[in-house]
Amino acid sequence: MVIAASGLRLDLDIFDYLILALYFITVLGIGFAARAAIKTSADFFLSGRSMPAWVTGLAFVSANLGALEILGMAANGAQYGLMTLHYYWIGAVPAMAFLGIVMMPFYYGSKVRSVPEFLRRRFNDSTHLFNAISFAIAQMLIAGVNLFALALILQALLGWPLWISIALGAAIVLIYITLGGLSSAIYNEVLQFFVILAGLIPITIVGLVKVGGWNGLVDKVQQTSLGEAGLHTFANTASSDNPLGANWIGIIFGLGFVLSFGYWTTNFAEVQRALSAKNMNAARRTPIIGAFPKLVIPVVTVVPGLIALVTVKGLGADKGDLTYNYAIPLLMRDLLPNGVLGVAVTGLLASFMAGMAANVSGFNTVFTYDIWQSYIKKDRDDAYYLRIGRYATIGGVVVGIGTAFIAAGFSNIMNYIQALFSLFNAPLFATFIVGMFWKRMSSWAGFWSLALGTLSALTLYLLHLSDVVKFNSDLEESFWGAGLAFVVAVVVALIVTQFTPSKPENELRGLVYGMGGDATSTETIISGEKVWWRNPVLLGAIAVVLALLLYIPVW
């Protein structure tokens, strides 16, 4: 491990450390400034619903642009080639547009403070508690993954000991979230978005110069083991004889529909960014504004992955410092002079902390509003819940340190995360979508569809782990697990509704399509805004069409 670490070690000079230090001073400064502005628990958890759409939109995509995502997508770019683009285009943009156009009126219009709270009003307490607890657990597990990965990178690149990195990363996130709550997290996400791009863009530019531009890259990729297949997205997807090992049905329905819609539309760590927007229209535009950067981010993740594939000799080793996961750090080492190198390191560290901050701020909201206030101590004053939110943040960070050591036990962190998504998000999406559009779906149908959907995905995952059911790859398991959970959740919802009473219609106002409520009528969903560049439907349609057009040159 010592040898592996020294091979990746970057030579930072005093200016690189200055750039790094300036970032952390700014981050802590935001925390203190935000603290002065926080008066109520809504300020702390929802930024007082005061954010403009461009801020929440960038925070929305930034909450997803954690370093795991960046390193992971560059790794996939090197390993699977351009098929990785599916994760950005079909696997994100349509779902983001759907969230903005169709689902956001229900979320924002019903004034809920969290995704579980929506379930409570649409279904019942049991559904609510089940989802609140499973969400809290998932967020803590993922926060641990982010923290552990941050520490690994600090160890590999800068030679810092693992435990110091874990403690330091946790301490900084703790300080700025405890002080500034969601405002602090969102501001840092937006800032981080620009810094990480400022770090990734020079890698792409210098890398492309090195390989002789795009044409040079294409030539060189054709000579690798990945070959011509690495330059296409949909070619050879009639069978699974392609780098990703998935056919077009799996890509479109597994990744593009169930996994993607589940992640983007029901993951509260994401939806929370939109809930903090200043009005309904800004909330609806939040995910759609986020979709536009999402379209082009692969230029600075997947393309560097390919550059690493053709320039770093021996990339793709099973362990050590030449694994695919280190594609971006290796390029930083090889290509960036001091100065932009400091910016790139800062961007990488910032994005790990943004990822963890997103988990922690999602966790503290759900813990405080959905568990503590709903079931443990009701009817206290607002200042009390604000204080509980700060305690929950501290607790969340401490638990995150613990789960960081759990994550340390997994060899492939990305697969661990994919498995978590297929467990938690796919059944939730099914329950949501049926509940939003079918007014007869009963309260208990909500609970059982969520519980049995989760259970079926968990069972399949355990059978996969114990080799009872065999899949080609972990990735294929997560497609099937998500699909199974979705189908089970829908079928259970249909069956249980036949035997249990539906909710009275007046309780469903604003929560179910076609049940009145100003926010969720067809007219509101379609019209929204007269000025075209503030119209969510039009903007969403543009994003989806662009995603389709972008596929053409890399078909």
Next chain:
Amino acid sequence: MADETRTSKAARLFDVRRVIGGLFLLYGVIVTLLGLFDSQAEIDKAQGVRINLWMGLAMLALGLLMLLWLKLSPPEAPPESSEPENPAE
């Protein structure tokens, strides 16, 4: 519910554009200066591209744009009244 969703005016006073603008201005100055005095070895490492200089200038421009935007539309502007769905607070 009413007092929970009430927005604190102070929350709008410090603006993310000022933060981004300030940080990128600083980064721009530092990296541009480094770029001006880059050694040949560093330029060679970046494949002959004066990447520090270009990125420094680009960051400087972004920082200035953010501050300019802030100046042109200050954060204290009252919320648009044309938003019919603005929640009654």
